[in-house]
Amino acid sequence: MNVDATLLEILVCPACRAKLSVDEDASELVCNGCGLAYPVHDDIPVMLIDEARRPDPPPQASDADGSAQTG
Numbered sequence: 001m002n003v004d005a006t007l008l009e010i011l012v013c014p015a016c017r018a019k020l021s022v023d024e025d026a027s028e029l030v031c032n033g034c035g036l037a038y039p040v041h042d043d044i045p046v047m048l049i050d051e052a053r054r055p056d057p058p059p060q061a062s063d064a065d066g067s068a069q070t071g
């Protein structure tokens with residue numbers, strides 16, 4: 001992925017206007033605010049909310065032994 005550095009400095013998330021981080025492995029620009037991940041095709045960011053990947057929900061906390069603690 002080879003997105004122009006000057007372009008990366010001015011791009012923001014169209015959903016929340018937060019800055020973006022580069023995820024080279026996934027070829028995506030990831031929002032530092034809402035977490036949406038925008039794909040990059042042929043070194044061109046696709047900055048459409050409908051094309052963005054939603055962040056994965058955080059894993060649910062669970063007890064290792066399955067027992068619930070009471071106070």
